[in-house]
Amino acid sequence: MKKLFLFVATGILLSACLNAGSDSNPGSSSKPKEIVITNDLENARGMVPSWLNENHVINMSEPPAHSGTFACISNDTTEYSYTYREILKNINGKVPRVATFSGWVYTTVSNPNFAIICSTDEKGSPYDWKAYPLDKELSITGKWVEFSATFYFEDKPLKPEHEIWLYAWNQSKKNVYIDDLKITFTY
Ligand SMILES: [Ca+2]
Numbered sequence: 001m002k003k004l005f006l007f008v009a010t011g012i013l014l015s016a017c018l019n020a021g022s023d024s025n026p027g028s029s030s031k032p033k034e035i036v037i038t039n040d041l042e043n044a045r046g047m048v049p050s051w052l053n054e055n056h057v058i059n060m061s062e063p064p065a066h067s068g069t070f071a072c073i074s075n076d077t078t079e080y081s082y083t084y085r086e087i088l089k090n091i092n093g094k095v096p097r098v099a100t101f102s103g104w105v106y107t108t109v110s111n112p113n114f115a116i117i118c119s120t121d122e123k124g125s126p127y128d129w130k131a132y133p134l135d136k137e138l139s140i141t142g143k144w145v146e147f148s149a150t151f152y153f154e155d156k157p158l159k160p161e162h163e164i165w166l167y168a169w170n171q172s173k174k175n176v177y178i179d180d181l182k183i184t185f186t187y
């Protein structure tokens with residue numbers, strides 16, 4: 001019994017030392033496993049760094065925005081939503097394994113042809129393109145509902161120089177709004 005206790009105690013001590021060693025290693029600051037970026041669109045018109053298409057963010061009255069007074073409209077003239085765009089190395093030293101784009105969506109037509117897009121560019125040329133359709137989930141009109149689209153990059157590994165784009169693509173021609181966006185990069 002004594003031997004077992006000693007073995008367990010040594011194991012705990014060893015793992016504690018290893019943790020302390022990696023944490024205190026200068027130059028490799030402990031990076032978070034997740035980076036979360038939120039945007040309620042209230043300041044979009046003032047140009048938020050890394051975000052594009054701020055002219056698709058409008059002052060809402062009917063329907064009201066999900067938060068505050070601003071949300072993003074998409075329809076036949078503004079197919080592409082307010083968009084997050086950034087070079088991966090500007091977000092974190094590592095490339096993400098997973099990216100999740102979530103938020104709130106309001107559709108005026110049931111089951112719209114509407115998808116969340118995650119694309120990556122290499123030196124200005126398309127590298128990868130992924131779509132997460134939301135048409136089946138958006139069966140109810142006239143109501144804000146939560147959405148979440150997760151993208152995995154194992155199949156085509158990313159490089160720090162790649163530029164990532166995250167946005168909604170509305171091909172339904174009818175009004176679909178999004179608000180309170182949240183991007184989570186997992187490393
Ligand atoms: Ca808002």
